[in-house]
Amino acid sequence: MDCNEARPLLDANADHELPAPDAQRVQQHIDSCDACRHESENLHALSASLRAQPYHRAPDALRARILAALPEGDTAAHEPIEAARGATQPRPKRSRLGDWLNSWRRPQGAMGLSGGGVGTAATIGQGWLVALVVALGAAAVGVTMSLHRPAQVGPFADELVESHVRAQMSGHDIDVISTDRHTVKPWFNGRIDYSPPVEDLAANGFPLEGGRLDYIAHQRVAVLVYRYQKHVIDVYVFPEARSGNAGREAVAGPSVAQTREGYSLAHWSAQGMTWWAVTDAAPDALSGLEKSLKDRLAGGSEQTEGG
Structure with a gap:
């Protein structure tokens, strides 16, 4: 393999997208060619730099909009509780996912736990909440970008x-x-x-x-x-x-x-x-x-x- 054959494949090789035989041939050429080795190193550095960029937590306002847009769940189980509390306003309908998310944010005492178990459960719950909110935020951003991208692109x-x-x-x-x-x-x-x-x-x-x-x-x-x-x-x-x-x-x-x-x-x-x-x-x-x-x-x- 010479430079003309290897250069169009360097990018795919850096991203580990080549079949094993092709990857081996490209790597053998890289090992013997200073110019292609330098270009391959640049591609690897660029790839590593992109992967190292920070991720940001989705804001609470975005979480609220996502939950509001989810399909409405069955709220019949909550109505007797609201009646017993003497609620004068009907309880807003929420999705099952919304109820599950909010269950992790209840006070520790409401979870019926005590001692170290409370701290552990709360910590795990908060970790899952953060992870799920970030995932939902990323999905929402992806959908929004796709919707606003011109159809031709x-x-x-x-x-x-x-x-x-x-x-x-x-x-x-x-x-x-x-x-x-x-x-x-x-x-x-x-x-x-x-x-x-x-x-x-x-x-x-x-x-x-x-x-x-x-x-x-x-x-x-x-x-x-x-x-x-x-x-x-x-x-x-x-x-x-x-x-x-x-x-x-x-x-x-x-x-x-x-x-x-x-x-x-x-x-x-x-x-x-x-x-x-x-x-x-x-x-x-x-x-x-x-x-x-x-x-x-x-x-x-x-x-x-x-x-």
Whole structure:
């Protein structure tokens, strides 16, 4: 295994996602290659840093909203007690889960325990309460984020943003530096089993910086690296026939601009390929790149100038 084969697999190897035979081959290459070993160490450090980030307890107000939204439980067992207490107002209905949660918050004497047993039971109860509230809070936050996420942003788009950020952080965002498009296009030969259209759009304000290989949706993908002013634009190109879920997200018709965590994304189809672009520039930059690229391809540059 050489660097070209190993680099697209380093991220999956760092996350322990490769089958054992592939992981062994990648590790053997890492052990013998200083550049790939350095990149692998960076990926492991990034992964460890993300896992070390602190978690925060959900606030009481969120807990109250979650309990209020749960299905109402059977409150018949509580009505005789309320009547015996001379309650003038009906007892609010609560879910069974709500009753269970609140049972842990009763005074120690009400639990019918004494001595060390009371302290132990109260401590265990509070621990379970904290754990359950945190779990419910995390679930509620996840549902809220999913509900507010734009419908177009699917797992594949998330993976592209992660790929773009990872490339910028690693300092290995370009495998082949462009002198012109005839340098980049032949570089992909033998490294992937398709030939991506490559255009230098410097005249339109989008100079071609180079290209690289990446590993997206379990396949090797060609990435064309453009620059717009001080911003990098990664353009992922692969055949429509093999796009799978990515192709279903890149629906036919006008391209769809979207944002994810401060990054702009756009996708379109042209020349039998699916194109995805990611950048930290404004969405207008991607619209300009798409138009320039489509105009150049429609003009027959690939066919008239050769590949």
